[in-house]
Amino acid sequence: MSASARPATRPIVPNFSSGPCAKRPGWTPAALSGAALGRSHRAKVGKAKLNEVITRSKAILGMPADWKLGIVPGSDTGAVEMALWSMLGARGVDVLAWESFGEGWVTDVVKQLKLPDVRTIKADYGRIPDLAQVDWKRDVVFTWNGTTSGARVADGAWIAADREGLAICDATSAAFAMDLAWDKLDVVTWSWQKVLGGEAAHGMLALSPRAVQRLLTYKPAWPLPKLFRMTSGGKVIDGIFEGETINTPSMLAVEDQLDALKWAESIGGLKGLIARSEANLKVLETWVAKSAWAGFLTEDKRYRSCTSICLKVKEPSFARLSPDDQAAAAKKIASLLEKEGVALDIGSYRDAPPGLRIWGGATVETSDMEALTGWLDWAFAQVESEMLAKV
Numbered sequence: 001m002s003a004s005a006r007p008a009t010r011p012i013v014p015n016f017s018s019g020p021c022a023k024r025p026g027w028t029p030a031a032l033s034g035a036a037l038g039r040s041h042r043a044k045v046g047k048a049k050l051n052e053v054i055t056r057s058k059a060i061l062g063m064p065a066d067w068k069l070g071i072v073p074g075s076d077t078g079a080v081e082m083a084l085w086s087m088l089g090a091r092g093v094d095v096l097a098w099e100s101f102g103e104g105w106v107t108d109v110v111k112q113l114k115l116p117d118v119r120t121i122k123a124d125y126g127r128i129p130d131l132a133q134v135d136w137k138r139d140v141v142f143t144w145n146g147t148t149s150g151a152r153v154a155d156g157a158w159i160a161a162d163r164e165g166l167a168i169c170d171a172t173s174a175a176f177a178m179d180l181a182w183d184k185l186d187v188v189t190w191s192w193q194k195v196l197g198g199e200a201a202h203g204m205l206a207l208s209p210r211a212v213q214r215l216l217t218y219k220p221a222w223p224l225p226k227l228f229r230m231t232s233g234g235k236v237i238d239g240i241f242e243g244e245t246i247n248t249p250s251m252l253a254v255e256d257q258l259d260a261l262k263w264a265e266s267i268g269g270l271k272g273l274i275a276r277s278e279a280n281l282k283v284l285e286t287w288v289a290k291s292a293w294a295g296f297l298t299e300d301k302r303y304r305s306c307t308s309i310c311l312k313v314k315e316p317s318f319a320r321l322s323p324d325d326q327a328a329a330a331k332k333i334a335s336l337l338e339k340e341g342v343a344l345d346i347g348s349y350r351d352a353p354p355g356l357r358i359w360g361g362a363t364v365e366t367s368d369m370e371a372l373t374g375w376l377d378w379a380f381a382q383v384e385s386e387m388l389a390k391v
């Protein structure tokens, strides 16, 4: 069959967005029917549900028992910024960035907090910086998986076991899809709308005993809004880590997260989640290996993400197009697939090189990923002649 013919099989669920991500297979609004709506989140029922999100998340992720996990405002951004504003300034900071979210944390640390002793360690889209440059006497801020470039750290081996600084890790597109090295981390954050396909709302902030110690022994020089405050009278506010959120949460989103966590348990917990995501990456790796036109933005397999899988066009005529025409051609592939209803929201992130970004987290069925590959070839065949006419 020629690549320009419409494939016979379509993905059943076309949701390949990198956030909010596809709901778990079989999800319907009925999953929310037990939500404690119209009730106080401080009532017994509300607090129990919030606490259940914490305990189930900890268990699935294999978080050490001596860590604290809290539900915080502002999704992953809120969780990361709470940590940065509460903990940084005690020592020098190394901030790592290899795509736009890491860049965002650089901006926070350099331009907003204006810390005097900051080193930024960077790499281009599709690469990981030289991790040997990191100085573990300092606090280190990094993203486990760069969602907009599809590059992730391979593991925690590069993080010093005897570090003096804190390892502050934005793991929003990694948690529930990758093995996080808890013994090498001190602050870990994520949101509900990523790997488990929950509703966007709240952030999760996990703290190691060393991170808690920082909260107890260090007071930043700048004022902290109530939304960020984790201590009171020199003590950690334990309630935050038991379900007493700082401000009012959405009990609808809480119910949805509980549904997602129960689904995660039903498919084998973290092991099952990782296996589903790696299987999705494998489908695209098998397809790319045979493709004349598509390649991975992250060429080094060790660092290739299994969640935010970023593709580039390696067909030589594409490289001869102007940057604007490259962006237009990549957008056209994404919009053709959207119009066909086979893949939604797979254009690369606005700051990333032109290409496609396909979510491969656990909520995406591998059979849908397989069905998508034929359509990717179909869409490229549609734009190829237009592209060739321009060079």
Ligand SMILES: Cc1ncc(COP(=O)(O)O)c(C=O)c1O
Binding pocket: 018, 019, 074, 075, 076, 077, 078, 101, 143, 145, 146, 147, 148, 170, 172, 173, 191
């Ligand atoms: C690595 C990373 N950090 C931060 C964010 C921001 O997350 P949120 O919008 O949940 O605050 C995202 C969102 O995609 C992300 O992928």
